[in-house]
Amino acid sequence: MNSISQKKKNSFSIKEQASILKYLFHFALNERKHFLISIIMMMITSGLTAYMPLIIQGYIDQYLAKDNATMAITIRIALTYLILLLIKMVVTYFKDYTFKLASEKTVAGMRNQIYSKVIHFSMDYFNKTPNGEVVSRVTNDTQTIKEFWNVFLTFFDGLINAIMVGVAMFSLNISMSWVFIAFIPLVFILIIAYQKTSTIVYGRMREALSRVNAQLSESTMGMWLIQQFNQSERMKADFDKINSEYVEARINMFRLDAALLMPAVNLIEQIVLVLVIWIFGKELLGGSTLDVGMIYAFTNYSKSFFHPIGQMIGSLSIYQDGLVAASRGIYLIDNAQYAPQANTDASDQAISGTVSLKNMTFSYNGKQDVLKNVSIEVKAGQMIALVGHTGSGKSTIINLLMRFYDYSDGDILIDGQSIRNLSQESLRRQIGLVHQDAFMFYGNFYDNIRLHGDYTKSEIEKAARFTGADSFIREQENGYETMVSEGGKSLSAGQRQLINITRTILRKPRILILDEATANIDTETEGYIQASLEKIRQECTLIVIAHRLSTIKKADRIYVMNKGRVIEQGQHDDLIDQEGTYYNMYQLQSLQGLS
Numbered sequence: 001m002n003s004i005s006q007k008k009k010n011s012f013s014i015k016e017q018a019s020i021l022k023y024l025f026h027f028a029l030n031e032r033k034h035f036l037i038s039i040i041m042m043m044i045t046s047g048l049t050a051y052m053p054l055i056i057q058g059y060i061d062q063y064l065a066k067d068n069a070t071m072a073i074t075i076r077i078a079l080t081y082l083i084l085l086l087i088k089m090v091v092t093y094f095k096d097y098t099f100k101l102a103s104e105k106t107v108a109g110m111r112n113q114i115y116s117k118v119i120h121f122s123m124d125y126f127n128k129t130p131n132g133e134v135v136s137r138v139t140n141d142t143q144t145i146k147e148f149w150n151v152f153l154t155f156f157d158g159l160i161n162a163i164m165v166g167v168a169m170f171s172l173n174i175s176m177s178w179v180f181i182a183f184i185p186l187v188f189i190l191i192i193a194y195q196k197t198s199t200i201v202y203g204r205m206r207e208a209l210s211r212v213n214a215q216l217s218e219s220t221m222g223m224w225l226i227q228q229f230n231q232s233e234r235m236k237a238d239f240d241k242i243n244s245e246y247v248e249a250r251i252n253m254f255r256l257d258a259a260l261l262m263p264a265v266n267l268i269e270q271i272v273l274v275l276v277i278w279i280f281g282k283e284l285l286g287g288s289t290l291d292v293g294m295i296y297a298f299t300n301y302s303k304s305f306f307h308p309i310g311q312m313i314g315s316l317s318i319y320q321d322g323l324v325a326a327s328r329g330i331y332l333i334d335n336a337q338y339a340p341q342a343n344t345d346a347s348d349q350a351i352s353g354t355v356s357l358k359n360m361t362f363s364y365n366g367k368q369d370v371l372k373n374v375s376i377e378v379k380a381g382q383m384i385a386l387v388g389h390t391g392s393g394k395s396t397i398i399n400l401l402m403r404f405y406d407y408s409d410g411d412i413l414i415d416g417q418s419i420r421n422l423s424q425e426s427l428r429r430q431i432g433l434v435h436q437d438a439f440m441f442y443g444n445f446y447d448n449i450r451l452h453g454d455y456t457k458s459e460i461e462k463a464a465r466f467t468g469a470d471s472f473i474r475e476q477e478n479g480y481e482t483m484v485s486e487g488g489k490s491l492s493a494g495q496r497q498l499i500n501i502t503r504t505i506l507r508k509p510r511i512l513i514l515d516e517a518t519a520n521i522d523t524e525t526e527g528y529i530q531a532s533l534e535k536i537r538q539e540c541t542l543i544v545i546a547h548r549l550s551t552i553k554k555a556d557r558i559y560v561m562n563k564g565r566v567i568e569q570g571q572h573d574d575l576i577d578q579e580g581t582y583y584n585m586y587q588l589q590s591l592q593g594l595s
């Protein structure tokens with residue numbers, strides 16, 4: 001499977017195609033009953049398509065031509081034809097329904113599997129992959145795969161139909177049937193020519209479409225940046241160019257389809273028809289009797305033999321799309337970059353909150369160390385602070401403690417045990433992390449604080465009173481029932497942070513981490529939160545990252561970081577006495593009125 005696991009691949013060798021198809025059929029196994037019923041119905045409809053012209057042919061040649069048709073015979077034949085026609089209609093309906101039902105369910109299964117993989121991927125994957133691409137894998141690609149199944153419907157249908165009609169033709173007139181068979185190589189040439197050209201043309205179209213999507217997703221996400229820097233006109237011009245390229249690619253696709261699809265198949269069909277008439281005409285001129293019914297049957301067969309073949313060729317472009325979409329899904333599943341896993345015997349024990357980092361060295365990219373031999377100790381119930389310049393590695397320590405990334409050099413212990421021995425679920429339940437960026441979901445304040453947790457309204461309100469969020473929530477139009485827009489755009493940054501802190505407090509974590517959590521909050525509210533934190537300190541371990549040093553003065557230990565190393569540590573007064581980096585930072589903030 002690895003041979004096809006190449007990102008953005010647009011053409012595939014026969015072996016790769018077989019591998020992708022095997023993978024897709026593996027998903028279809030659950031729906032084999034429906035697929036089988038549908039194939040049986042395909043056989044019935046194709047059988048009827050092949051048989052029905054024989055009824056008319058028999059009527060013309062045995063009764064009309066011999067002048068012995070009676071009203072009773074005519075009605076019997078007309079009724080038989082009508083009943084068969086109705087049966088064909090009903091069977092065709094159920095054939096399409098069961099096939100589409102089966103393909104819909106198969107693709108739903110794939111979508112679930114891809115999504116359940118994606119939600120366990122590492123942060124590294126999400127850092128490197130644009131949002132739009134992740135969404136596209138789960139929605140657009142699985143949609144394309146669904147259309148891909150319809151290609152199979154068309155293919156099976158076309159094939160079974162050609163076989164059935166072929167058998168009927170041979171039973172009627174062998175030499176005339178060879179005329180049809182003689183044109184099959186030409187059809188194959190057409191199929192190969194179409195597939196080769198369509199791979200290129202459709203590939204260009206897909207690339208152009210992904211450029212359109214990328215530009216759209218990038219510009220909607222960074223709209224404020226575009227407007228702030230007056231880039232709207234330039235973005236419009238860029239989009240216009242990309243959009244024109246897409247339209248051009250689509251026009252090329254239409255041109256190709258218009259030239260090679262139905263017109264070419266129709267031409268072959270008409271040539272065969274002319275040949276049939278010519279051969280019959282020649283036989284008639286040679287003194288043979290005229291079998292009008294036979295002419296009727298073969299005229300009919302030329303349509304029902306070649307028409308599905310035209311549809312088969314037309315679906316080749318979707319086939320190509322399906323291969324690309326399926327290969328991307330396989331790539332995602334095969335190259336899963338999972339979030340760090342706990343040890344197999346990891347336990348779910350309650351923690352008291354002692355944290356120690358032992359000689360941690362860490363790199364995101366395997367080249368540059370962003371943490372260099374960092375050791376940190378926090379006793380249960382203590383408060384420590386991490387301070388230092390931007391990029392010094394403070395948040396990285398938190399990323400490792402939360403197990404967003406795996407590490408190899410050094411270890412992190414909680415209550416003396418490696419965090420690898422704690423189950424992911426237990427670790428994240430007992431550690432509360434409050435980030436600077438608080439995400440809000442569409443829902444009311446209760447929902448946003450509860451986050452699907454099992455908490456009563458009074459518990460939520462109590463937590464909100466504790467953090468001070470309660471007062472601004474009550475000022476909203478419908479209090480706690482007020483709907484918050486997605487992303488929380490209807491709230492100020494400080495209000496969002498208060499909600500975020502409330503969410504975390506509500507869960508009563510054993511270890512609370514505040515990563516620049518009070519940066520957007522005014523001094524008055526911050527004072528309020530500080531007082532709340534003083535109360536929390538008695539109940540849990542507190543790890544605070546802060547640029548504003550006034551907020552961490554009371555910490556039991558302050559770690560000063562620089563370029564991935566701890567360069568100073570101690571209590572506020574000790575660090576001031578040392579007159580080192582912390583002292584300089586504090587002096588600077590005092591001058592700016594921040595301390």
Ligand SMILES: Nc1ncnc2c1ncn2[C@@H]1O[C@H](COP(=O)(O)OP(=O)(O)OP(=O)(O)O)[C@@H](O)[C@H]1O
Nearest residue numbers: 127364365370388389390391392393394395396397
């Ligand atoms: N996901 C990531 N992938 C690769 N490199 C990263 C990633 N996150 C951070 N870094 C790099 O690691 C280094 C430390 O970043 P970190 O976020 O830990 O710094 P910080 O001290 O928390 O900074 P700030 O105070 O600005 O938040 C930086 O050089 C940063 O570029």
